[in-house]
Amino acid sequence: MELFGDVGGAGMEDGDVFHDQFHPFQGHGNGPIQNATPADTPLADTQPNMQYAPQTAYSVSHTFHAGFVANGQTPDTILVTPDHILFHAHTMYLSVTSQNGFNGLVDPAAAGPVTPGVPMIISVPEDAILFNVVIHTIYHLSCCEYNPPLDILLSAVNVLKRYGIHPQDVVVPTMPLYEHILLEAPRKPLDVFIVAAENRLEDLAVATSAHLHSLQLPDITDEMAERIGSLYLKRLIQLHVDRANDLKRALLDTPKTHLDTVDCGYVEQKNLERAWALAAANLLLTVQPGTSSLVVIFRTRELTMVCLDEDLPVSVLRSSLGSVERQLRCEDCKASLHARVRQIILQWTTMTRRTI
Structure with missing residues (x-):
């Protein structure tokens, strides 16, 4: 059975593994029929073993499993990442939370006919570690226990926008993602400040600026300055001057x-x-x-x-x-x-x- 060696960062259950089964099929009618090899046939004369396609293993999120209940509702959607991790979610919750139908993925018109009682399967482009942060943020849950790196946390802010989630709604004080980023901000304060500024996350930008006292302003590249924007760049320079x-x-x-x-x-x-x-x-x-x-x-x-x-x-x-x-x-x-x-x-x- 194939298992993933590193699924802890995405919050996966090692024991929950599903397989795409490949079943051998014996032809009927005019097709060739494979006969059983007699038990006393020499090994050199036996037919070559049939080569089957390798099985694909799927792990299930530790948090977003089939029994995950939100607002009294059980999941009716399975989100699948490219690295074969399954996240069970709720179509109605994603639709209400998102401004673009979760990037159009849960739009009933685009989804096609749905069989009652059968979860809708949706593929997402993000890998499991990144999407784990995104889906936790959407449900207002903390993912600190999985210890995602700061770069993943900052990338999640931009991914949220792709799914129609405004960062101003979920990256604010008292929200898990805000608290997590702020905790990691001293490691790369300029990177955090850039993301906060370009998304107009005022509270995060102000809090992070306290770690930028030793910043050498000439180290800010043109690309960084463009992302920060004139307003926050002026305020940062003024802080140093003051x-x-x-x-x-x-x-x-x-x-x-x-x-x-x-x-x-x-x-x-x-x-x-x-x-x-x-x-x-x-x-x-x-x-x-x-x-x-x-x-x-x-x-x-x-x-x-x-x-x-x-x-x-x-x-x-x-x-x-x-x-x-x-x-x-x-x-x-x-x-x-x-x-x-x-x-x-x-x-x-x-x-x-x-x-x-």
């Missing part, structure tokens, strides 16, 4: 001065202002809209570990601005410096704009 401006405004405020002491007066405290201005200028020159945190690493020469999810990690701020301390001898100046660095870090992590 974050850079927020940092500039924060760095303009120098650490507060303290009352003059015997060891640290007006002249000595000017050293803190000059050192701060130099460190801030160096940081602002390296951190521009659309640059990555790696550029900051090589310019500051202070950092050994960073988090690449941010365009300016907190560790870079602390290292760059904290380097000023080496030029100070006054403990009051050092305390003022530490307080200002903490304020900037708090502002950067909690108040700076993070999404489009």
